[in-house]
Amino acid sequence: MTQSDPIFRLEGVTRRYGNLTALDGIDFGAEDNSYIALLGPSGSGKTSLLRVIAGFEAPDTGRIWFQGRDITDLPAHERGIGFVFQNFALFPHLTIFENVAFGLRNGATKVPDAEITDRVRASIDMVGLAGLEDRNPDQISGGQKQRVALARSLVMQPKLVLLDEPLGALDANLRERMQTELRTIRERLDVTFLHVTGSETEALAMGDRVAVLDAGRIVQYDTPDAIYDRPIISDVALFLNRFNLFEGTLKDGSFHGAFGAAPVSSVRANDSDVYAIRYDRTRIFDTDASDLPGPALPVRYLASEYLGSSIIFLFETADHKTVEVDHHLSLGEPRDLSVGQNYILSWDPAQAIVFGKEAAQ
Known part of the structure; x- marks a missing residue:
C-alpha cells in the first residue's frame, strides 16, 4: 500500500x-x-x-x-x-x-x-x-x-x-x-x-x-x-444547522422566495430549488432602512439565545418559518431588539448558496 x-x-x-x-x-x-x-x-x-x-x-x-x-x-x-x-x-x-x-x-x-x-x-x-x-x-x-x-x-x-x-x-x-x-x-x-x-x-x-x-x-x-x-446539496446545509434555507423558484438568473427576488451567479445541482444563507452572514435592519445590502425579508422578533461567544436571534416570517441570525460578540455589542417588533433581515446575495433543479438537468 x-x-x-x-x-x-x-x-x-x-x-x-x-x-x-x-x-x-x-x-x-x-x-x-x-x-x-x-x-x-x-x-x-x-x-x-x-x-x-x-x-x-x-x-x-x-x-x-x-x-x-x-x-x-x-x-x-x-x-x-x-x-x-x-x-x-x-x-x-x-x-x-x-x-x-x-x-x-x-x-x-x-x-x-x-x-x-x-x-x-x-x-x-x-x-x-x-x-x-x-x-x-x-x-x-x-x-x-x-x-x-x-x-x-x-x-x-x-x-x-x-x-x-x-x-x-x-x-x-x-x-x-x-x-x-x-x-x-x-x-x-x-x-x-x-x-x-x-x-x-x-x-x-x-x-x-x-x-x-x-x-x-x-x-x-x-x-x-x-x-x-460549501455544502454540496441543500440537505447538507440543512444538517449543518448554520443556514437559513428558503424554498422558492429559480428562474432566469434570479431566485424568487419569501424575500422577493435575488440575483444568482451560480447554482448547485439539487432535487429542488433552495436558497441558503448562513446565520452569521445575515444582518438585522429596521423596517424603514434604505441601505439594505440585498434581499429584504420581513420578520418578527421572537427571542435570543446567549451562547458565550455569540448570540442567536430568533425571528419568524409571515408564513411562520423560524429564521436565525448569529451575532458574534467579537464584532461588538448586539442590537437591543424588542420582542414582537417587526424588522428586516438582509444579506449580501453574493454570500448566498443557491441549489436548483436546473443545474441537475
Whole structure:
C-alpha cells in the first residue's frame, strides 16, 4: 500500500434490513493516519457503516478493503480493526486492567503474560488512567469509562479505530475535553480514527476530513471548512444547522422566495430549488432602512439565545418559518431588539448558496 492509498475502501457496499436500505451502494475511502468524522442524522446509516467495516455485519453487495487487502469475508477478530462502542461495553466484574487486557488474553494468538502487562500498562497510561488499574468500571466516571474503552481497543495495536458516537454519553464540559484528548492520542499513535457522530459541531471540530452520510449514501466528503462554507446539496446545509434555507423558484438568473427576488451567479445541482444563507452572514435592519445590502425579508422578533461567544436571534416570517441570525460578540455589542417588533433581515446575495433543479438537468 502506497502513501497515497486509502487505509480502507468500500466499493458498492449495500446493506439492507428487510425493506430498509441502510447503506446504498457506498463507494468511499479514507486516508491513512487521519481523523475522519462521519456525520449524519439519525437513521442515515452511520452505525451500520461502522459495523460493516468492523465485520460485525456482512454487506449484501460490495467489497471492503483494508490496508490493500479484501477483508469482506474475514471475521471481525481477524481484521485488525479496533471498535469503541457508544455505551463503552465494559465488563463490570473485571478490573480496569483486565478489561483492557481482555482482547490480548482471549485472542487467537497467545501473548506472553509479561507482554500483556507491558502493553496494558502502556495503553492505560496513554489515556491518562495510570493508578486506576485495580478499580472496577462502577468505581470510575463516564469520561474514565470512555478512556478504558479506548485503551482496550488501542492495546490491540490496530491501524484503524472505529468510534461509534464515543462522546454521546458525556456531559458538555467533558465532551469538549475529550475531543482534544482523542485527537492528541490519535496523532501520537499514527493511527486512523473513524468517528461517528450526529453532532455537526463535533464533526467539524474533530475531523481532518468530514464525510456526510444521508439516506445510506456519502453525499459529501471534504475538509471541515469546505463542508461548512460549501455544502454540496441543500440537505447538507440543512444538517449543518448554520443556514437559513428558503424554498422558492429559480428562474432566469434570479431566485424568487419569501424575500422577493435575488440575483444568482451560480447554482448547485439539487432535487429542488433552495436558497441558503448562513446565520452569521445575515444582518438585522429596521423596517424603514434604505441601505439594505440585498434581499429584504420581513420578520418578527421572537427571542435570543446567549451562547458565550455569540448570540442567536430568533425571528419568524409571515408564513411562520423560524429564521436565525448569529451575532458574534467579537464584532461588538448586539442590537437591543424588542420582542414582537417587526424588522428586516438582509444579506449580501453574493454570500448566498443557491441549489436548483436546473443545474441537475
